[in-house]
Amino acid sequence: MSISIEEDVLRKFNALIKEEGFPTRSEAIKQLIKSALVQKQWQKGENIAGVITIIYDHHKSNVLQKIVESQHDFNDLVICSQHAHLDHTNCMENIIVQGTVEKIKCLHKRLASVKGIKHTVLSMTTTGGEF
């Protein structure tokens, strides 16, 4: 494969490769192409895997109960969850999920609406079975 690219863009790309620590330019291009393909899979709503991370104050009433109830209501998606007591107040819950993008976003939305949650992030990926 050979591509044409403007000198200015190439210079910035080389700086990015160095900054991100890619071993070679080919590896960087390969990773970027895979990221684009994964993003396309999400958009098509195909089967994906992900992690929902939630930070919350466990002193707030019923937060944990609501988090657990949400997971049971979506038990076809939830593979497992991990809990960490970050400090005296804050807890972190990592929920590993697999399913359609639509359903996973629905679970994430429900968890994000639980009163007492400080922050939540949905990280989506794929097994990349097709590439």
Ligand code: NI
């Ligand atoms: Ni905790």
